[in-house]
Amino acid sequence: MTIDQQMFEELTRAAPIPYPWDPVEYVNRVAEHRGRPIVLCPIDPQALAGTGCGTGSGLWIAREHDDVVMYGGATESHAYHIIAHEIGHMLLGHDQAATGSIEATDALPLHDLMPSLSTESIRSVLRRQDYSTDRERDAETFADLLMVHAMLPQRTPSRIRSTFFRSRHR
Numbered sequence: 001m002t003i004d005q006q007m008f009e010e011l012t013r014a015a016p017i018p019y020p021w022d023p024v025e026y027v028n029r030v031a032e033h034r035g036r037p038i039v040l041c042p043i044d045p046q047a048l049a050g051t052g053c054g055t056g057s058g059l060w061i062a063r064e065h066d067d068v069v070m071y072g073g074a075t076e077s078h079a080y081h082i083i084a085h086e087i088g089h090m091l092l093g094h095d096q097a098a099t100g101s102i103e104a105t106d107a108l109p110l111h112d113l114m115p116s117l118s119t120e121s122i123r124s125v126l127r128r129q130d131y132s133t134d135r136e137r138d139a140e141t142f143a144d145l146l147m148v149h150a151m152l153p154q155r156t157p158s159r160i161r162s163t164f165f166r167s168r169h170r
């Protein structure tokens with residue numbers, strides 16, 4: 001199943017994009033929609049040695065009761081893009097049948113990156129190699145679409161609002 005405009009709209013109805021764009025607020029809305037908290041953790045862009053998502057610096061750690069998104073963007077907009085990519089994996093349900101395992105907790109310096117991270121509750125660590133090429137591409141498409149929509153200067157007024165105005169001015 002490839003992500004298209006219709007699917008993107010459904011996903012952004014479930015967790016609406018805030019305007020003006022606010023990545024923390026958006027992530028909170030996604031967390032609310034999924035019923036699980038999402039913890040954002042900025043890391044050094046080189047910390048995952050290129051094994052993370054996209055250009056190599058994003059990581060989704062699924063824990064028993066929450067999800068951690070590590071992101072290492074060199075610029076603010078790159079950081080947003082990485083977060084959007086990981087959110088794409090979440091909203092598209094890509095942890096299902098992904099091969100991510102807790103063995104990665106030994107291979108990656110997770111504790112150094114986030115000292116408060118208790119490794120025993122980790123369910124899976126999802127790196128680029130843990131997704132199929134299709135899923136990686138879909139998460140990237142979702143991130144591209146989200147960033148385009150998030151940066152739009154003005155939203156189209158909602159249908160309810162325009163109907164309201166039309167009936168009032170009749």
Ligand SMILES: [Zn+2]
Pocket residue numbers: 053054085089127128131135136139
């Ligand atoms: Zn990815």
